[in-house]
Amino acid sequence: MSTTPGIPSRRGILFGTAAVSAGAFLTACTSNENSDPDGAKEPAAAAEDKPGKPVTIGFAGPQADHGWLNAINQNAKDRAKTYEDVTLEITEGSNDTAQQIGQIETLINKKVDVLVILPADGKALTQVGLKAMRAGIPVVNLDRVFASPQAYRCWIGGDNYGMGLNAGNYIGEQLKGKKNAKVVELAGLDNLELTRQRTQGFDDALKNYPNIKKVARQAAEFTVESGQAKMAQLLQAESSFDALWNHDDDQGVGAERAIKQAGRDEFLMVGGAGSKHAMDAIKAGDSVLKATVLYPPTMAASAIDLARALGQGKGVGGMAEQEIPASITLYSAVVTQDNVDQYLPTGFS
Incomplete structure (x- = not known):
C-alpha cells in the first residue's frame, strides 16, 4: 500500500x-x-x-x-x-x-x-x-x-522481513508432511522496499522446506479492490495449491471475496498486519484464513x-x-x- x-x-x-x-x-x-x-x-x-x-x-x-x-x-x-x-x-x-x-x-x-x-x-x-x-x-x-x-x-x-519469514515458517510447518506442496503469494506494491522485504523473508523461510514450491505471485496495491482482482487472477492461473501468503489484511478482504466467488477452499491462507476482521475470521475457524502475521x-x-x-x-x-x-x-x-x-x-x- x-x-x-x-x-x-x-x-x-x-x-x-x-x-x-x-x-x-x-x-x-x-x-x-x-x-x-x-x-x-x-x-x-x-x-x-x-x-x-x-x-x-x-x-x-x-x-x-x-x-x-x-x-x-x-x-x-x-x-x-x-x-x-x-x-x-x-x-x-x-x-x-x-x-x-x-x-x-x-x-x-x-x-x-x-x-x-x-x-x-x-x-x-x-x-x-x-x-x-x-x-x-x-x-x-x-x-x-x-x-x-x-x-x-x-x-x-x-519488521517486514520478519513478517515474510514467520509467514513462510508457519506455512512450512503446516505443509511439511505434504509432498510437492504448492504455495502462492499475494504481495503488496512492488515499488516499495517493504514489499520486497516481505517477499524475501517468505522466500528465505521456504528454503527450509524442500517439499514446498512457490508457483505463482501477484502484486496488489494494499486495497480491497486490488486484492480481489489479483487474487482472482491467481485462482484462475492455478487450479490448485496448498497455501496463500497475503501481505496485507486490508487487501485480504478482497482476496477472501475472490476465493468465495471461485468456490475454492483447498488451501490455507495467512494474512499480514493483524486486522480485527482477520482475527475474527481466524477465531471463527470457518474460512481458509488460518493465521495473520502482526505488523x-x-x-x-x-x-x-x-x-x-x-x-x-x-x-x-x-x-x-x-x-x-x-x-x-x-x-x-x-x-x-x-x-x-x-x-x-x-x-x-
Whole structure:
C-alpha cells in the first residue's frame, strides 16, 4: 500500500514477542518517582499514574486512508490521553510530502518538546527531520525510516522481513508432511522496499522446506479492490495449491471475496498486519484464513511512550542504560486460533 507500514532499518533490536509487551515495557520508562530510596523503579501501572514534567508532543503522520494507518493515529491519541503530563499536537495527516513537511515545520515553530513522525516518504522528509533535530527537538521516527540517522533520535517500527519469514515458517510447518506442496503469494506494491522485504523473508523461510514450491505471485496495491482482482487472477492461473501468503489484511478482504466467488477452499491462507476482521475470521475457524502475521499499529502508542521519556529525560524501564535505545524493531508474531484471544485487543478495523 502506498500508505502502508514503511521501510524499517534492519539494525533494529528485537523488542519483545508482541506489540502488547512492547507497550508494557515502554510504559515503565515513564516512572517519575522511585518506590524506595535505593532507586528501584515502581511497576509500569503505577508509573503511568504519576505525572512528571509536562511534555508537548507533536505527532505527524500520513493520511489515514488505510485501516492500519487509522489505527496508528488512534493508538497515538489514546496513549497520550493516559498521561496527565502529555499534550498532543496532532496534524491532519497527508500523503503529499510538501504538505506534511509544512505541517511538521508548523510543529517546529510551535516549539513542541518532542516530535513523533511517520513520514509519507522517509527519504523526502529527511531534511525536515534534520531541521527538528538541529532545533533541539528530538524526533521519534515511526516505522518509515528517514534516509539519515541524524534526522531522528529513536526509530521504532515493524519488521517486514520478519513478517515474510514467520509467514513462510508457519506455512512450512503446516505443509511439511505434504509432498510437492504448492504455495502462492499475494504481495503488496512492488515499488516499495517493504514489499520486497516481505517477499524475501517468505522466500528465505521456504528454503527450509524442500517439499514446498512457490508457483505463482501477484502484486496488489494494499486495497480491497486490488486484492480481489489479483487474487482472482491467481485462482484462475492455478487450479490448485496448498497455501496463500497475503501481505496485507486490508487487501485480504478482497482476496477472501475472490476465493468465495471461485468456490475454492483447498488451501490455507495467512494474512499480514493483524486486522480485527482477520482475527475474527481466524477465531471463527470457518474460512481458509488460518493465521495473520502482526505488523502492530500499537507501535504508535509505544512511540508516545518514547517521546514522553525523551521529553522528561528518562531511559527505558527494565534496561540498565540511562537513555532510550536508538532503534527498536517490533516482533512479527503469528496469530492463530490457539492465541488469537491474546491479540484481539490490538486488532484494527
